[in-house]
Amino acid sequence: MAQRREGDAMIDEMRRLLAAVPRWLRARPLTVAVVILLIAANVLVRVLDQVLGTSLRTDLSSVSAMQTTTGRALCVPASMLISDRWMLVVVHVLLTLVLLGVAERRLGWLRALVGLIVAGLGGTAIGMLLLLAGLHVNEMWSLSLAAQASSMMWAPLTGVLLAATGVMNVFWRRRVRTVGYSVLIALLLFGATPGHLYALLAAVIGQLLGMWWGRDRHVHVVGRSSHHEARVLLATLVAVLGVGPVLTVFSAVPLGPLAPLGLLLGEGDIDISGSGPNSDHLARCLASDQLTGCLHEFSVARVSTISGIVVTILPTLLLLVSAYGILRGRRVAAWMAIGINLAYSLLSLWYFLIGPFLIGGLSLNHHHGIGEITFVLLASALAPLVVSALLVGGLRHLQLRPSRRRLIGAITASLGTFALLSALYLVVGVVRPGDFTPQTSFGALLADLPERFLPAGFLGLTRPGFLPAGALSGTIYHWMGPLTWLVVIVSSISLLQVVPPRSERAARAKVDDLLLKGGRSLSFMATWPHNTYWFSSTGRVGIAYRASHGVALTVGEPFGAENEIDAATLEFVRFCDDHALVPVFYSVHDHCRDLLAAHGWSSQPVGLESVIDPVHWQTKGKRWQDVRTAINRAKREGVTDRLSVFADLSLATQLQIKAISEEWVSEKALPEMGFTLGGVEQLRDRRVRLLLAENEDGQVLAVTSWLPFWRDGRVVGWTLDFMRRHPDSSNGVMEFLIARMAERLQEEGEAESMSLSAAPLAGLDEDDGSALSRLLAAISGALEPVYGFRSLFFFKRKFQPEEQQISVVYPDASALSSIALAVTEAYVPGMRLDQLVTSLRRSEATSDVSPS
Template identity: 40%
Template sequence: MNETNAANAATTPARQTKPATQTKSTKQTTQTTPTKPTRQTKPTRQTKPAKPLVHDVVRWMRSHPLTVAFAAVTLIVNLGVALWCWATGSPYPPLFARISYRRLADGMVYVVPMALLLTAHPLRLLVDIPALLAAGSVAESRFGAAKTVWISLICSIGGIAAGMGVSVMANGHLPVWRSLVRFGYVLGPLTLMVGPLMAASAFSSLMWRRRVRIVTYAVVAALVLYRGEPGDYCIAFAAAFGHLLGYLMAPAKTDGERAAENGLRVTRLETRKMVGVISAVCALGPLVALVSPVHRGPLSTLGLLMGPNRLDYGRLRECLATGGTADCFLQYRIQRVSMPGGVIVSVLPLLMMLVVAYGLYRGRRLAAWLSVVLNACTVVMALLYCFIFPVVLSPDGMRALVMHGAVRTAFATATLPLACIVLVAVSWRCFPLTVRRDRLAVAAGATFATFVALCALYAAVGALRPHEFSTPPTPAVLLADLPQRFVPVGFLNGLTPLFLPTSTLTAVVYQGIGPVFWTVAVLVTLWCLMDSSTAGRQERHRASQLVQTDGESMSFMGTWDGNRYWFSPSGRSVIAYRVAYGVALTVTGPFGDRAEWSRDLKDFAMFCAEHSWTPVFYSVHGEQRDELAAMGFASLDVGTEMVVSPGQWQTRGKKWQDVRTAINKAKREGIVDVMCPFDEAPLGVQAQIVDISEQWAEEKSLPEMKFTLGGVDELMDRRVRLLYAVDGEGTVQAVTSWLPTWRDGEIVGWTLDFMRHRPESPNGVMEFLIARMAERLRDEGAEFMSLSAAPLAGISVMEFAARDGDEGTDGNDPDAPDSGTVFLQHVLMAVADIIEPVYGFHSLFRFKKKFQPEEHGVYLAYPDSAKLPQIALAVVQSYLPDMKPADVSRFVKAMSR
């Protein structure tokens, strides 16, 4: 079956909308792949592989002169100033290039341009230059050079004014802010480019608009929360002004466009990618504190390593004896980061969060759990070490909390982790991939054993060598200090060290147990998240082996993710199914050893009875429907499969006019078809296919359908053929996927599944791809080419009563439908009619008929009419597992306009 209305759209005029992705990319070798043999090029005239790439880079530079010039000036100025500072021994950035409140008040506006060009550290160029090139190219492509300049000026001036004002209100009371007011700071070139980027996002497709804004705001939030320099506030407000300016500049949407956009949704794939990116940005945020004089967030204490402060051991000893003043708190912080173990313990949790972000990006359920747990631990640690411990351990703890900003620190530390917890929880369904239980058990056991062993080692050293510490620790003191060995030092800023090591051995144990534990935790987590196996993978693997023995045209769908499997007693055949509302809904009939299929139907029904499930066979063909009817099952026609015989393929006659026109048009426009597995396609082609699919799915007001409808994830199987249409510029215009069918271990036919095309692709491109597939299969000698079936299209009722007669019939007419069957028919027909404007299954049904196929019915067979309401819910749940009440409400509103 096919999950798209893209095919019928190919026969109507394409909408004039902007593409979801850039329609021009670097030329790739696949764009010239012809359908006919090409002439052999002489070796002496072969083009060097790097030459086309160089031409593309030169062409890009010529089309973005402003961006290239600005990036070059920024690079030259920063490197030149850095060399001058190094030669003269001056600090970087130099004083004459810094902006400050006092200088602006004195009218020294001339320092603003230099403050905008310089970065806070020369190494920042490694990040800022690529960011400038990316943001500038997007804005300049949309607006041109002149308009980009004035948009940049408006946003940067507004951002500087608002950002500096808000930064004073937020942090003006801090001692370090007085130094910034006096000596100044730089703003950075990103302040100039973030506004045009956000303005340009308003003119992009919804998918790219969402990507640009989410990533940009995530980066800006990390800068403000973890570093908090005035320049970061300026960047944040420049982005906000660009967002607003883009909204005002973008053309007004028509009622139809507005209604369509209100119904757009985010797919699972897009959601998990965005969550992963946001998590990675938040994890990397603490690193910006390393080069900042303003230290915020859990790991901001690491920034002291980059500053002029040095540990005063004499003052530290006095603080350990008396404690309480602000200078003592500073000495505690410096003391902790002066130890390599404290630094490593602060960095490794950051690495853990990056590993978790990778797992979220890949859709791992374990990563979602770890993200919630780690962020919750951050919140708990913030509360403990900022509120509980200072009050308990110091009689003057409450005053210290107020004096040293613990309340504010706890709030800033806990807010972002709480937001991450909410984000992951809301998108929980986007992380369905699980890890094998045996691997999880090994990882958990290794982590727990390491923790216990390290704690025992620490306790043993403290008990056996108490005099090798500054203060001999008692068992209670050792127990109280133990958690601090595993906690990032940023949480311990206001906590007095209970004792310090004075020998090499105690120093190694004191500083080493935390890094060892976090190293093991990171490695075992990465080991789990990189595991290619998931829960049920062994069963899926067995089913994938059996489908290559024998099956029907849609049996391959039974190997997809989300299915359970029942294996015959011999293990030579299998039935794929899903359970919802007490109904075991199969994905077509049995596959594997054909001799067992008849027995499998009965055995699976008994298996379901043992589990108190109602067996329902979905998308079975006529032969199995008849066998189920003999068992007392009623049946319902749920679609019509379209089957083409490649051996008889021809396009002569009036009925084939549309197909002939599509083929000829594709040839005139230089479009060729390319066939390969997904993982053998060039990376640029893969990215375009994913973007085409994402844009198609987001334009639907209901979630992407599953069950017997494949998506991008189902393209990854190497056994699936990908046939895509690519034009002379390397732009993928449309794509189809084809599922194999085996008989006696040999492939005998292929079934159409995935169909997508760009909104602006030429009319008839889908007809072209299907016709080319038929020609390819004709040359290969395939027995059939199935165009699959449009789900819930062409429904009709056919009742097969039990031998003894079913309730509601006289027992003599096997074709007389009972009231229950009519009810289910009406429910499914209503569902089909409701979602027709979204998925267009009836239009797809008519589109496939133009290929003059043979029509074969597919059926739903069920044993008990009393279960019809549950069966209807199970079918809808299987096709739309992610549908929520909000989706239904949004869809109804869109339909009522």
């Protein structure tokens, strides 16, 4: 039965998708028209070629920059439609449906048409002019590419897609631009065809168009990214530029780590065994000091074995491993990527410039000087340097570190393998010098040692001092590099598996168990990252806290067995005293405050929690007018609510939630708060419920998350945490969701309480002149323009809640400065002391000014 239901669900989903196709096509008339034009144009030229015996397909499918000077400039627009092979036509059609379809949905058909024409033709025209200008001055890159015919299909499509980013939300704008420019730059650096240059220029023109069209949305302003989104962007950048060298295999102008593989793929007479027709030429090159004319043979020799290919590809694989680690928040992965990119830059300069030309005396083409070559190489080395700089700047988004044991193990395995194989290589070379041709020496072996571990592409302008002639020497010579890289990759994969220590995993499991026994509205936040856990001597009560500046700042109050809460609270105080920590109970209710006050502690209100009784929920009366209006508007506009968990939502819905959240984060001047306000990462817990507002087309208009709290294993309440709304959604959608959650809980009949949580640092006593009160007011004042806690506090009053005071409770006033720093560190990680003092001074200056 279950399988049958799943099959029926799949059939229904397929029917729904098929039914949506006509609607999708009707909404994109320009895309449909361009696809029809593509197919018709390619069919027409092939028919004319068959009937008239012409070569229109070949003549119109690609145009070089030099050909435009001989009267073929008018063929450029046609080359954006005509493809030489049917496979390329299919690719072109698919790219048009995807890229132009996305752009037209955002821009409308008229602006999309303008983007296609202006960006496509503009980028191609500027690119051709640059190549012709370079050709006029004998610029080396232009000499290679100006005569090369290239397909123009990329330029209009990338141009219109980048134009559409001007009206996209920040989530998709960042992703499309990051992926788009990364791919285009990688294609240009490593693929080196004129079409890639035209596409990059078209993308720039398209983005400028989009920024003009979206100027009222202020999309050109660079906003803040969430930690997750920053990791996605960094990982994408590393992966795309890491794979870029693969393109040199197929490039007409190969220059890079994998360039010699292109020689293998392009040479039909190369024998992997090394005994092919070119082996005599290779022997003559090794026996002489000749370099010019032998570079081709040397490059082929280095990749003419399986081991040569492997050692050339493995560093790229390590970059992909690093990209995956960055995506998962591993800081060590960023350092790996930084190291590889820096090595790529330095090795390129050494092996392509300093070694062969400045030291080796390699002769230059008479058209080019050392200055021009230096400029080209510096430009190609700039990309990995930029990636490294971005990774250093993004380290704060990568919080997970490997254990010391794993780190030492990975370093030991990698360096140990390198040292062992290097020693073996030197020993064999010294003991059996005749196993190499020509006979080698210890100095020559030592000089050659680094090249055993480098991709062959870096060695394309250098000559090998010798080659192995025996079986043993050949095995070591060829395989020491691949084996070392394999060990490094395996060690890196192990290093990226950041598994919490057994004690931490046990602590988290115990926290989950104690939460089921009993907790308050904020207790579930104990499961969030960056918390430290303490358990009572009986093991039946737990406390989550964050230690900083000598303060143990609790995340809410103790949780677990209710009859042991008081004793555990005092036991935790003694624990902190034994460990030289100042215990501070933050966001606790009256019972905990009164218990500690009886022992001489001081307290300060930090907010008011808004609590609703779902059992007696109703919206009658004048005071509920705003809530009723929101509910009625939602019904009129076809807005519905859906209760789910994040993992059960479709990928499209999850991406919409991330996009809405990223738009919200980008508008903030400060980073996401992970102390008492959750983000997208906290939605992934299956115990957290999501209530979404969606329109008839399935677009997410708003989303809320609800955290459970238990008593004796039974859920007794839900706490509102995550609140995000689409910027284009109508007013009242959030009121609609909160009201619907109350109605749902009333229908379920299990929850005793529904907390709208407390707006942090809102509702403070303005008449309290104590030092801590002024400090908290300063923090609140600094955060208010960014997060609007006071506005949120008054918004919740629409639901006529019961307001319960929550407080911070501390032992004495002597530690107020440390407490203020700990609270600031919890809410705004990285905020410096001078910034806090400045905020305090501004707050005090404002309070000293009395109205006239």
